[in-house]
Amino acid sequence: MKLNDTTLWFGRMTVVAAMALAPACNGLAEDTADENPEVQSSALASASAPVDDKARLGAAIFGDTRLSASGTQACASCHEAGRAFTGNNNPENPLFPVATGAFVDLVGGRNAPTAMYMKFSPRFGFVLDEGEYTPTGGQFWDGRADTLADQAKGPFLNPREMAVASKADVVALLRTASYARLFRRVYGRSAFDDVDSAYDDMADAIQAFEETPTFAPFSSKFDAVLTGRARFSAAEARGFALFQDPEKGNCIACHAGDPTSHEPSDWLFTDFTYDNLGVPRNAAITDNADPAHFDLGLCAQPGLAAKLPPDIEDKAAFLDSLCGAFKVPTLRNVAVTAPYMHNGFFSTLRDVVTFYVTRDTDPARWYPCGGDGQPKKFDDLPEAYHANVNTSEVPYDRHPGEAPRLDAAEIEDVVAFLGTLTDGYRPRRRQ
Numbered sequence: 001m002k003l004n005d006t007t008l009w010f011g012r013m014t015v016v017a018a019m020a021l022a023p024a025c026n027g028l029a030e031d032t033a034d035e036n037p038e039v040q041s042s043a044l045a046s047a048s049a050p051v052d053d054k055a056r057l058g059a060a061i062f063g064d065t066r067l068s069a070s071g072t073q074a075c076a077s078c079h080e081a082g083r084a085f086t087g088n089n090n091p092e093n094p095l096f097p098v099a100t101g102a103f104v105d106l107v108g109g110r111n112a113p114t115a116m117y118m119k120f121s122p123r124f125g126f127v128l129d130e131g132e133y134t135p136t137g138g139q140f141w142d143g144r145a146d147t148l149a150d151q152a153k154g155p156f157l158n159p160r161e162m163a164v165a166s167k168a169d170v171v172a173l174l175r176t177a178s179y180a181r182l183f184r185r186v187y188g189r190s191a192f193d194d195v196d197s198a199y200d201d202m203a204d205a206i207q208a209f210e211e212t213p214t215f216a217p218f219s220s221k222f223d224a225v226l227t228g229r230a231r232f233s234a235a236e237a238r239g240f241a242l243f244q245d246p247e248k249g250n251c252i253a254c255h256a257g258d259p260t261s262h263e264p265s266d267w268l269f270t271d272f273t274y275d276n277l278g279v280p281r282n283a284a285i286t287d288n289a290d291p292a293h294f295d296l297g298l299c300a301q302p303g304l305a306a307k308l309p310p311d312i313e314d315k316a317a318f319l320d321s322l323c324g325a326f327k328v329p330t331l332r333n334v335a336v337t338a339p340y341m342h343n344g345f346f347s348t349l350r351d352v353v354t355f356y357v358t359r360d361t362d363p364a365r366w367y368p369c370g371g372d373g374q375p376k377k378f379d380d381l382p383e384a385y386h387a388n389v390n391t392s393e394v395p396y397d398r399h400p401g402e403a404p405r406l407d408a409a410e411i412e413d414v415v416a417f418l419g420t421l422t423d424g425y426r427p428r429r430r431q
């Protein structure tokens with residue numbers, strides 16, 4: 001949760017390496033991965049069309065493939081309703097780790113996160129917490145957009161996404177869209193006259209759509225349990241306890257909820273902070289063909305230096321400490337949003353949870369071998385930033401030879417609990 005509390009991991013690693021087990025360094029070991037990971041889809045209530053004109057307009061824009069250079073890609077291509085508004089637009093491989101653009105040869109560098117519940121993300125900023133500045137909020141894995149509307153201005157012009165040449169081109173397409181009349185009704189007769197304001201209005205409409213209950217229905221089994229309308233199975237209940245236990249999963253430290261509250265909106269399963277998990281490098285990402293390429297996450301957020309609180313003395317060191325950190329994603333609907341993490345490295349929840357607890361007890365299971373036959377931990381970060389990886393917080397505070405914080409049965413329980421976070425749950429009627 002806090003980025004600055006790193007331990008003296010390297011000192012210990014040398015000691016441990018001396019008595020190393022013979023690591024196989026398979027990267028993601030075959031027996032770890034699920035045999036047939038399949039894309040799950042949620043029973044998300046096929047959302048009733050928004051009633052409000054502005055949100056209705058936003059929905060039309062969100063689904064309009066005309067608004068891309070190829071004429072084939074919309075927001076909805078990478079944010080599909082049936083996958084809790086994720087998906088990387090790769091019909092041939094729905095588990096493809098990162099987003100595929102309007103032109104398929106232009107593959108992006110990151111996995112599309114869910115747009116659901118993101119209206120609750122505060123603007124990006126540094127929150128003073130127990131004397132430390134904690135980066136918090138924003139949209140995207142690196143928080144670079146402050147609001148949903150700011151976020152929505154990006155994809156149309158991103159060459160690796162919808163790839164339209166200019167704002168003027170986007171507005172010209174809006175002007176001839178089937179919903180142009182609705183656009184004028186919402187934003188005025190002369191709505192299309194000024195390119196910049198029409199573009200901003202479009203983003204405003206998208207935000208209105210993303211603020212509707214379609215994106216935050218709070219209709220999961222978890223919500224039903226919270227409000228006394230359903231009960232967890234035994235495995236789900238054990239999983240929820242492990243999720244909260246500070247000595248076991250400790251997931252709630254970042255994937256936050258208020259244990260004293262029965263109000264679903266107090267359980268967003270993120271505190272919108274940033275953390276560095278040391279997720280393994282994903283060779284399937286084309287950018288990674290260049291060994292010198294690294295996605296540094298938060299510290300590479302454009303303009304970040306100018307946003308630092310003025311009283312931080314060593315700004316360069318502070319910025320460095322943010323390299324490799326990514327935003328804590330919500331876990332709502334996570335059972336239907338594979339693949340996982342900013343680089344889509346994992347295809348199943350079982351792998352994610354297993355990684356959390358065995359990253360440090362059995363690193364050879366996750367990282368490839370280095371020249372010395374030892375697993376190259378944190379291989380997706382330059383050496384200089386390895387110390388940024390969180391090695392102090394439960395559950396990833398272990399060392400080789402120690403027992404993982406969760407055993408195999410407990411991992412299954414946590415996965416069962418995560419399955420209760422999928423929206424569209426319908427309690428069965430009593431017979």
Ligand code: HEC
Nearest residue numbers: 074075078099100110111112113115139140141152155161
């Ligand atoms: C080519 C696939 C693609 C398209 C098209 C696309 N997105 Fe995304 N979306 C992504 C990826 C990848 C990210 C994460 C990028 C990053 O963090 O740098 C993202 C991030 C987001 C987020 C931030 C969520 C969070 O957790 O921070 C929102 C909201 C969002 N997109 C909405 C939209 C909207 C609205 C559109 C249409 C204007 C759109 N997306 C078009 C792939 C896509």
Ligand code: HEC
Nearest residue numbers: 001249250251253254275279326327328329340341342352
């Ligand atoms: C110290 C903070 C922290 C703790 C503790 C933590 N997580 Fe996370 N979690 C994160 C961050 C940050 C990411 C995104 C990392 C990235 O993509 O590089 C993440 C990502 C995930 C994802 C992938 C979600 C997605 O949409 O891609 C899952 C699933 C997950 N965590 C589950 C858990 C579970 C289960 C636990 C407890 C066993 C847990 N986390 C503990 C910070 C934390």
